[in-house]
Amino acid sequence: MEQEINGGVTAAMGFKAAGVHGGIKMNKKDVCIILSETPASAAGVFTTNKVVAAPVTIDKEQLAKNGKISTIVCNSGIANACTGDQGIKDGWETIKIMSKELNVGENEVLIFSTGVIGKNLFMDRLAKGISIAAKNLSKENHTAAAEAIMTTDTFSKEYALKIKIGNNDITIGGMAKGSGMIKPNMATMLGFITTDAAISNKLLQETLSAVADKSFNRISVDNDTSTNDSLVVLANGMSRVPELVKGSEDYNLFASALEKVCRTLAKMIVKDGEGATKLIEVNVKGVSTAEFALKAARTIADSYLVKTAIHGADANWGRIISAVGYSGIDYVPEKVTLKLSGLQIMEAGYKVVFKEKEAKEILMKNEVKIEVDLHDGEYEETVWTSDLSKEYITINASYRS
Amino acid sequence: MEQEINGGVTAAMGFKAAGVHGGIKMNKKDVCIILSETPASAAGVFTTNKVVAAPVTIDKEQLAKNGKISTIVCNSGIANACTGDQGIKDGWETIKIMSKELNVGENEVLIFSTGVIGKNLFMDRLAKGISIAAKNLSKENHTAAAEAIMTTDTFSKEYALKIKIGNNDITIGGMAKGSGMIKPNMATMLGFITTDAAISNKLLQETLSAVADKSFNRISVDNDTSTNDSLVVLANGMSRVPELVKGSEDYNLFASALEKVCRTLAKMIVKDGEGATKLIEVNVKGVSTAEFALKAARTIADSYLVKTAIHGADANWGRIISAVGYSGIDYVPEKVTLKLSGLQIMEAGYKVVFKEKEAKEILMKNEVKIEVDLHDGEYEETVWTSDLSKEYITINASYRS
Numbered sequence: 164m165e166q167e168i169n170g171g172v173t174a175a176m177g178f179k180a181a182g183v184h185g186g187i188k189m190n191k192k193d194v195c196i197i198l199s200e201t202p203a204s205a206a207g208v209f210t211t212n213k214v215v216a217a218p219v220t221i222d223k224e225q226l227a228k229n230g231k232i233s234t235i236v237c238n239s240g241i242a243n244a245c246t247g248d249q250g251i252k253d254g255w256e257t258i259k260i261m262s263k264e265l266n267v268g269e270n271e272v273l274i275f276s277t278g279v280i281g282k283n284l285f286m287d288r289l290a291k292g293i294s295i296a297a298k299n300l301s302k303e304n305h306t307a308a309a310e311a312i313m314t315t316d317t318f319s320k321e322y323a324l325k326i327k328i329g330n331n332d333i334t335i336g337g338m339a340k341g342s343g344m345i346k347p348n349m350a351t352m353l354g355f356i357t358t359d360a361a362i363s364n365k366l367l368q369e370t371l372s373a374v375a376d377k378s379f380n381r382i383s384v385d386n387d388t389s390t391n392d393s394l395v396v397l398a399n400g401m402s403r404v405p406e407l408v409k410g411s412e413d414y415n416l417f418a419s420a421l422e423k424v425c426r427t428l429a430k431m432i433v434k435d436g437e438g439a440t441k442l443i444e445v446n447v448k449g450v451s452t453a454e455f456a457l458k459a460a461r462t463i464a465d466s467y468l469v470k471t472a473i474h475g476a477d478a479n480w481g482r483i484i485s486a487v488g489y490s491g492i493d494y495v496p497e498k499v500t501l502k503l504s505g506l507q508i509m510e511a512g513y514k515v516v517f518k519e520k521e522a523k524e525i526l527m528k529n530e531v532k533i534e535v536d537l538h539d540g541e542y543e544e545t546v547w548t549s550d551l552s553k554e555y556i557t558i559n560a561s562y563r564s
Numbered sequence: 565m566e567q568e569i570n571g572g573v574t575a576a577m578g579f580k581a582a583g584v585h586g587g588i589k590m591n592k593k594d595v596c597i598i599l600s601e602t603p604a605s606a607a608g609v610f611t612t613n614k615v616v617a618a619p620v621t622i623d624k625e626q627l628a629k630n631g632k633i634s635t636i637v638c639n640s641g642i643a644n645a646c647t648g649d650q651g652i653k654d655g656w657e658t659i660k661i662m663s664k665e666l667n668v669g670e671n672e673v674l675i676f677s678t679g680v681i682g683k684n685l686f687m688d689r690l691a692k693g694i695s696i697a698a699k700n701l702s703k704e705n706h707t708a709a710a711e712a713i714m715t716t717d718t719f720s721k722e723y724a725l726k727i728k729i730g731n732n733d734i735t736i737g738g739m740a741k742g743s744g745m746i747k748p749n750m751a752t753m754l755g756f757i758t759t760d761a762a763i764s765n766k767l768l769q770e771t772l773s774a775v776a777d778k779s780f781n782r783i784s785v786d787n788d789t790s791t792n793d794s795l796v797v798l799a800n801g802m803s804r805v806p807e808l809v810k811g812s813e814d815y816n817l818f819a820s821a822l823e824k825v826c827r828t829l830a831k832m833i834v835k836d837g838e839g840a841t842k843l844i845e846v847n848v849k850g851v852s853t854a855e856f857a858l859k860a861a862r863t864i865a866d867s868y869l870v871k872t873a874i875h876g877a878d879a880n881w882g883r884i885i886s887a888v889g890y891s892g893i894d895y896v897p898e899k900v901t902l903k904l905s906g907l908q909i910m911e912a913g914y915k916v917v918f919k920e921k922e923a924k925e926i927l928m929k930n931e932v933k934i935e936v937d938l939h940d941g942e943y944e945e946t947v948w949t950s951d952l953s954k955e956y957i958t959i960n961a962s963y964r965s
Contacts, residue, residue, distance in 0.1 A: 214889030214897045245882065245914035247898070280882035281916060388890035467868075467956075475961025481646065481681035488615030489789035496615045497648070513646035515682060552961075553954040555868075560876030560953075 164327050165420060171305035171321030172197055174336030176359040177401040181299035182311030185292020187240035187278075187285055194292030195237045195311035196261075197355055198300055202231030202271050203399035204361075206368035208375045210392035216244035218274045219393060221254040229364055230270050232397055235355055236261045236296075237275035237312050238289055239340075244390040245281045253284045260290050264297045275353055277314055277340065277391055309338040312353055315558065316340050320431040326420045328413045331403045333360045335420050337396075339428040341435070351389035354379060354428055360417055361400030362407045369409075370418050371396050378425035381546045382433045383464055396421070433547045438554030443473055444532045444547055447487075451540035455492035462490035463533060464548035473531055474550035478522035480508050480515065483533060494537045502534040511538070565728050566821060572706035572722030573598055575737030577760040578802040582700035583712030586693020588641035588679075588686055595693030596638045596712035597662075598756055599701055603632030603672050604800035605762075607769035609776045611793035617645035618655040619675045620794060626659075626674055630765055633798055634668045636756055637697075638676035638713050639690055640741075645791040646682045654685045661691050665698045676754055678715055678741065678792055710739040713754055716959065717741050721832040727821045729814045732804045734761045736821050738797075740829040742836070752790035755780060755829055761818055762801030763808045770810075771819050772797050779826035782947045783834045784865055797822070834948045839955030844874055845933045845948055848888075852941035856893035861947045863891035864934060871952035874932055879923035881909050881916065884934060895938045903935040912939070 173180050177200040187193040207226050209219050225232070236257065243250045254274055262269040276284070299307075309319035323336030337356035362370070375394055400406070407414040434442050445464045450456035463469055466486045472479035480501055488496060501509040504525040508517045525531070574581050578601040588594040608627050610620050626633070637658065644651045655675055663670045677685070700708075710720035724737030738757035763771075776795055801807070808815040835843050846865045851857035864870055867887045873880035881902055889897060902910040905926045909918045926932070 210890075212886060212889040213893075213895070214886055245885065247913050280886075281914060388886075390886055390889065471957050471961045474957065477961065484646065485613060485615055485681075485789075485791055488613040488791065492614075494614070512648050513682060551957060553957045556872050556875065556952060556954045556957065560872045560878065 164416070165423065166325045168323045168325050168334070170323050171309055171336050172338045172355055172357050173302050173305040174323035175334040175357045177201055177399050178357045179300040179302055180308035181296040181301065181304045182307035182309065183292055183295045183299055185295065186288035187238055187292065192307060192311035193238055193240045194289065194296050195308040196293070196296045196300060197235040197308060197357065198265065199233050199357070199397055199399040201399045201401060202233040203397035204364045204367050205232035205273070205395060205397050206364065206371040207393060207395040208372055210389055212388050212390050214245065214390045216242055216276060216391040217246055217250035217254045218243055218276050219391060220251065222273045222393065225270065225273055228270055232273055233267045233271040234261055234265060235273050235275065235395065235397070236293060237353065238284070238292065239312050239314055240278040241276060241282050241284050242278045242280050242391050243276040243284050246283055249283055253286055256286060257289060260293055264293055273395060275393055277312060277351065277353055280390065305338070312338070312340040314340065315437065316435055318435060320428055320435070322424055322427045324420045324424055326416050328404045328416060333402045333404050333417060334358060335424050337424050337428055339432060341432040352379065352392045352432065354394040354425065356396040356421070356424060358396065358398045359400065359402040360398050360404060360407055361402070362398045366407065366409055367396060367398055370421060374418065374422045374425050377422055378429045382429045383461070383546065383548050430547055433549050436549030437558045438552040439549030440552055441473060441550040442530045442547060443550060444530070444545060446532065446543065446545045447535045447537065448543035449536040449538045449540060450542040451493065453542045453544060455494070456542045456544035458492050459487050459490045459535065460544045460546045462486045463535070464546045467551055470548065470551035473526060474552050476523055476526035478503060478508060478517060478519065478526060483535065484509070487535060494539045498538040500536045500538065504528070504532045565817070566824065567726045569724045569726050569735070571724050572710055572737050573739045573756055573758050574703050574706040575724035576735040576758045578602055578800050579758045580701040580703055581709035582697040582702065582705045583708035583710070584693055584696045584700055586696065587689035588639055588693065593708060593712035594639055594641045595690065595697050596709040597694070597697045597701060598636040598709060598758065599666065600634050600758070600798055600800040602800045602802060603634040604798035605765045605768050606633035606674070606796060606798050607765065607772040608794060608796040609773055611790055613789050613791050615646065615791045617643055617677060617792040618647055618651035619644055619677050620792060621652065622655045623674045623794065626671065629671055631671050633674055634672040635662055635666060636674050636676065636796065636798070637662045637694060638678070638754065639685070639693065640713050640715055641679040642677060642683050642685050643679045643681050643792050644677040644685050647684055650684055654687055657687060658690060661694055665694055674796060676794055678713060678752065678754055681791065706739070713739070713741040715741065716838065717836055719836060721829055721836070723825055723828045725821050725825055727817055729805045729817060734803045734805050734818060735759060736825050738825050738829055740833060742833040753780065753793040753833065755795035755826065757797040757822070757825060759797065759799045760801065760803035761799050761805060761808055762803070763799045767808065767810055768797060768799055771822060775819065775823045775826050778823055779830045783830045784862070784947065784949050831948055834950050837950030838959045839953040840950030841953055842874060842951040843931045843948060844951060845931070845946060847933065847944065847946045848936045848938065849944035850937040850939045850941060851943040852894065854943045854945060856895070857943045857945035859893050860888050860891045860936065861945045863887045864936070865947045865949035868952055871949065874927060875951035875953050877924055877927035879904060879909060879918060879920065879927060884936065885910070888936060895940045899939040901937045901939065905929070905933045
């Protein structure tokens, strides 16, 4: 029933976008607008960092008004983070400019920034970008929009799904940026999702929070959490599908599709991790509680030693088993078994059963799956991460200078 | 009153050591013995990893008997971890061999291993090494002993202090190994401390636990915790200083000297961190609770982005400030100030006040101090870490193969 389609953030009915060069960056696109013809229900999840960029503070305030949102405006190049009162002033000014330019209510606008920390926005260049972008809004410009939010990303990230509900379709599309979990000077993860489903603000927020927890919150590149991380979804109701009600079959289809869109975009971010050469999926099953499963999976995914071993295509099972050991969960170490991309590596009692050559072949691939079974319960969790390469050091040792 | 002296683990009265080649490794020394003429009070702290090497299990049992310990025997090359029942059998066999060789009680022997995980000990080569080492025990062989426990360490680690108590001296000396917080195949951190102080098992254990928390537990290279991590202290009472009593001035002098010995050895481990080029001291002060101070300091020290920035001599204050932000503590971000090695970088309200050139000069040095002041309370904590270099990736991507 699910069908992958093109169109990214404008795939759903009634959405247009633009991505243009306003002059904040030297040559690249740096301003994007996403517009819904009809003001949409909106929900957002934001960074948990105590150091919060001005746009995050302002968007939380906008969403708390519980009205409809029609417009997303985002600049790249400057994060408007650690900018104090001036940053907040510039944020509200951006909303004013945007509102006038498109003749939409000020309460209908959300703003986002990503880029260097500690610098104030160039308001004249941003205004110029907004003015150009407003004239370029179209169904076709979704990729330009996705490009305009990139910082050190090496590719733009878009995805869309169509699902059939009764005789009608609901489309969910989105775009994202991010190539480390944080670069405090190019503050990181942004995700913009649009859909023509009809759904209340409240249920949309509840759904997004749950979905984010299973997608964007399950990835890590380097464990940092940025000052600007934001994920928002706009639902304008322009499909002919009746308003989604919690617990209904239609709602469940929608929630599951939203999760797939978010997870696909999240995995693209991991693939584009700084210096990453491999996508690593970590699955821990047979665990006595869901909390323990997630804790074990995250500890494996966050281990420098596991990430460098996979980078070197080394079936270093000891590092994986040891990471589970210090993850702080309750289990019986002697019962643990391990597979790498389907190949049995270790059986219970630390019995090593693989051939180095076979393991090497599997680990040379672009995607590697680590499967740990604790044989200790019913719960299972999956997270995604990237390998750790010399390129990561090169990018981050010299990034700011 | 404190005086640094030579002699490492044999600096205190009544201790001898040896470090020899038994054949577990190809060419290098791989067996070490430390012997106290008089059986000594003993205490130990061990890895918190659930995956625990056989020697750790056995030593905990030996120490629980609450008797005296005369002999430490340690091999490098094979960790005897993830070796199941055979590993435990080999461990007790090692104790038997050691006991016969030196004619000491089996209850007086502690055993340690460091090296590759998942392989069984070569008992014949270990027995040969023990036999050679037993014949080489001397006051002079402390450095040979320190060398025999090295794995990927690039230098041996020894330190000793003499303190005056009344008309007599107490000496505390030690040696350590470790160059990552873990390499599950060369299982990591070992510390052996000897002293001629007289002190009960119980008070020694209490003191060591507190001291470890302020020294070895305050360092991180890559956040991993090994299967074999062990720190033990033997106190044989051969100084003429009366038994130390908790709370006395003499006891406080002893505890403070023990902490200095442990902290000095711990910092040597960080300096020898895999691929490390710099020792980074992270100090967070003005914090509302000690727990928050430690949490913030650890989060900064564990950030890949901070560690790579310092590696690149980049005064990337945003990464440090952001790490405090996501450390999960309560504070007021706008009040935070930051110094790097004494140079004021940021004042309250994210006001950046440094010259890039001055910061660069400071960050090019071998030791860098990160000083964060939250201006939010009385508490302060310090941890040590190393920078993260391409060399770390090189070592760990190909280590096992």
